[in-house]
Amino acid sequence: MHNLRKILEAILFYKSEPVTIAWLAKVTKREGSEINEALIELENTLAQSDGGIILVRTSDHVQLGTSPDAASTIEQITKDELSGELGKAGVEALSIILYQGPISRTKIDYIRGVNSQFTVRHLMVRGLIDRIPNPEDSRSYLYQPTIKLLTFMGLAKIEDLPDYEAIRTKLNAISIDNPDNN
Amino acid sequence: MHNLRKILEAILFYKSEPVTIAWLAKVTKREGSEINEALIELENTLAQSDGGIILVRTSDHVQLGTSPDAASTIEQITKDELSGELGKAGVEALSIILYQGPISRTKIDYIRGVNSQFTVRHLMVRGLIDRIPNPEDSRSYLYQPTIKLLTFMGLAKIEDLPDYEAIRTKLNAISIDNPDNN
Amino acid sequence: MNEFEIATEKFKGPIELLLELIESRKMHISDVSLSGVADKFLEHIEKLDELPVSDTANFIYVASILLLIKSKSLLPGLELEPEEQASIDDLERRLAIFKILKGQSSEINNLFGSSPIYSREESTQFNIVFAPPDRLEPKQVLDVMKQLLESMPKVEILEKKTVQKVISLEEMIDRLGTRMQSALKHSFKSFTKLEKEEKVTVIITFLAMLELVKRGVIEVKQHTRFDDIEMEVTNPGTPAYA
Numbered sequence: 281m282h283n284l285r286k287i288l289e290a291i292l293f294y295k296s297e298p299v300t301i302a303w304l305a306k307v308t309k310r311e312g313s314e315i316n317e318a319l320i321e322l323e324n325t326l327a328q329s330d331g332g333i334i335l336v337r338t339s340d341h342v343q344l345g346t347s348p349d350a351a352s353t354i355e356q357i358t359k360d361e362l363s364g365e366l367g368k369a370g371v372e373a374l375s376i377i378l379y380q381g382p383i384s385r386t387k388i389d390y391i392r393g394v395n396s397q398f399t400v401r402h403l404m405v406r407g408l409i410d411r412i413p414n415p416e417d418s419r420s421y422l423y424q425p426t427i428k429l430l431t432f433m434g435l436a437k438i439e440d441l442p443d444y445e446a447i448r449t450k451l452n453a454i455s456i457d458n459p460d461n462n
Numbered sequence: 463m464h465n466l467r468k469i470l471e472a473i474l475f476y477k478s479e480p481v482t483i484a485w486l487a488k489v490t491k492r493e494g495s496e497i498n499e500a501l502i503e504l505e506n507t508l509a510q511s512d513g514g515i516i517l518v519r520t521s522d523h524v525q526l527g528t529s530p531d532a533a534s535t536i537e538q539i540t541k542d543e544l545s546g547e548l549g550k551a552g553v554e555a556l557s558i559i560l561y562q563g564p565i566s567r568t569k570i571d572y573i574r575g576v577n578s579q580f581t582v583r584h585l586m587v588r589g590l591i592d593r594i595p596n597p598e599d600s601r602s603y604l605y606q607p608t609i610k611l612l613t614f615m616g617l618a619k620i621e622d623l624p625d626y627e628a629i630r631t632k633l634n635a636i637s638i639d640n641p642d643n644n
Numbered sequence: 645m646n647e648f649e650i651a652t653e654k655f656k657g658p659i660e661l662l663l664e665l666i667e668s669r670k671m672h673i674s675d676v677s678l679s680g681v682a683d684k685f686l687e688h689i690e691k692l693d694e695l696p697v698s699d700t701a702n703f704i705y706v707a708s709i710l711l712l713i714k715s716k717s718l719l720p721g722l723e724l725e726p727e728e729q730a731s732i733d734d735l736e737r738r739l740a741i742f743k744i745l746k747g748q749s750s751e752i753n754n755l756f757g758s759s760p761i762y763s764r765e766e767s768t769q770f771n772i773v774f775a776p777p778d779r780l781e782p783k784q785v786l787d788v789m790k791q792l793l794e795s796m797p798k799v800e801i802l803e804k805k806t807v808q809k810v811i812s813l814e815e816m817i818d819r820l821g822t823r824m825q826s827a828l829k830h831s832f833k834s835f836t837k838l839e840k841e842e843k844v845t846v847i848i849t850f851l852a853m854l855e856l857v858k859r860g861v862i863e864v865k866q867h868t869r870f871d872d873i874e875m876e877v878t879n880p881g882t883p884a885y886a
Contacts, residue, residue, distance in 0.1 A: 287514060291535065331468055354472060354476050357473065357489055390738065404577070407571075447744060455741065478765045544773055547777050557792070575795070587772060610776075
């Protein structure tokens with residue numbers, strides 16, 4: 281088990297891009313559940329050593345990145361630039377996707393009261409969100425934050441968003457008696 | 463001091479090539495001796511956690527690398543990356559580059575409606591495309607098919623692609639109206 | 645408002661607009677506050693000349709619910725259908741959800757790029773080996789390309805599809821006023837039939853009617869709850885409203 285944690289850390293270091301749990305299982309010839317356990321172990325080890333490297337996770341992707349504490353130093357040596365402002369519509373849509381994702385575009389439109397086609401597409405093009413098939417409707421998709429979005433925001437995981445649980449609870453309480461708005 | 467160890471680990475993680483102690487001292491605004499001490503500390507922490515990342519030192523250069531224990535897995539991953547199908551994303555990006563190259567990644571992303579950063583990198587590693595500096599933006603590149611790819615596809619020249627002119631005209635008509643401004 | 649601004653959604657959506665109107669009055673989301681800001685909301689729509697079709701529908705929909713709420717407050721006899729009540733509840737819920745998420749927007753904006761987590765720098769040294777897939781036919785590439793072109797969003801940016809504004813509010817007030825002068829009684833149903841039964845027309849007609857009620861130009865009667873609403877000029881001598 282310990283060995284798997286070690287191998288995963290090496291793979292993630294080597295790949296330096298978000299990879300799926302499924303892919304990690306494939307290349308290590310292990311079960312997804314084993315991968316998940318080893319990733320938790322890795323997360324803990326990294327947290328314990330309080331070093332410059334952290335594990336960033338979404339529900340299905342994982343990647344290593346630099347600690348936000350080092351951001352100002354890295355900023356000086358990087359040529360990468362954070363591309364452009366988000367814009368009002370972009371922030372609004374991201375707020376919905378971050379706190380309510382995975383979420384369909386119909387529902388994003390419903391909450392915003394405007395057509396979000398271009399905004400959502402634009403966020404996809406920038407790699408800030410991605411989409412997965414909607415289990416309830418094969419013709420549509422659900423949108424969710426990417427690792428790239430989390431890293432831009434300095435978050436190791438979505439739960440680190442300000443007031444994440446509180447906001448989600450509030451939102452669930454409102455939509456609970458509203459079955460027909462997806 | 464602990465903080466310097468953290469910052470150095472982040473810098474070394476970020477840089478994909480060996481760096482000198484002097485350079486580290488410069489970017490962290492510290493003395494070379496302090497850097498040396500913090501590197502020893504880092505080396506110890508890494509050894510203690512027995513993870514997949516190790517510190518590699520030569521006489522005056524230093525770099526992070528993967529643990530030898532992971533070498534065979536990583537070698538396998540490298541091989542796998544070079545074989546097999548391109549996947550939907552890969553074929554899409556490649557098609558766009560074939561018909562519209564030299565083309566910026568922004569435009570590839572825009573046409574596909576999703577971010578292609580890792581897909582394009584993969585195509586480069588496989589020698590199917592290469593890149594030239596973008597004359598309009600020194601920080602970015604333009605991507606084009608390699609001669610080897612054309613030969614592999616049985617094309618004497620790019621214009622031999624079916625409907626080359628017609629498709630190109632359509633693609634030329636697509637202009638990206640400052641997509642970051644949304 | 646130019647086309648580009650439309651495309652990039654620089655205007656406020658109906659939910660956001662409504663929420664701002666309510667909050668500017670320091671009120672909570674309720675029937676009372678919604679009824680209170682209905683006029684302002686409709687005034688605002690009037691100023692929006694060119695909206696993408698899809699969004700116009702959203703504005704009109706919200707407007708129609710506001711009208712329901714307002715008519716209920718003006719015509720106490722008016723009993724709402726269950727679906728009508730449901731759509732009012734739904735609007736209030738949307739406002740509540742939007743309010744919460746909008747509240748988080750500034751946090752998100754502040755976090756974005758403030759102290760990012762960096763991935764490893766992209767290596768400039770590629771160890772390139774020519775490694776093509778098993779096969780890649782020109783025909784396959786063409787098909788993929790065609791599909792991509794096909795699935796590009798049909799750019800609303802370029803088409804200046806604007807609402808055919810069925811009839812403007814002001815016009816309608818004028819017409820209603822004139823009509824009231826010529827015929828003392830007019831039922832709402834027959835009136836809207838005369839004006840082509842487009843949803844928008846009905847809503848705007850209704851709105852105009854309420855506007856006239858408010859200004860004391862006409863009086864509205866509804867005998868029983870499923871009955872037509874009758875309109876009557878309160879003072880036949882009053883010159884047509886302009």
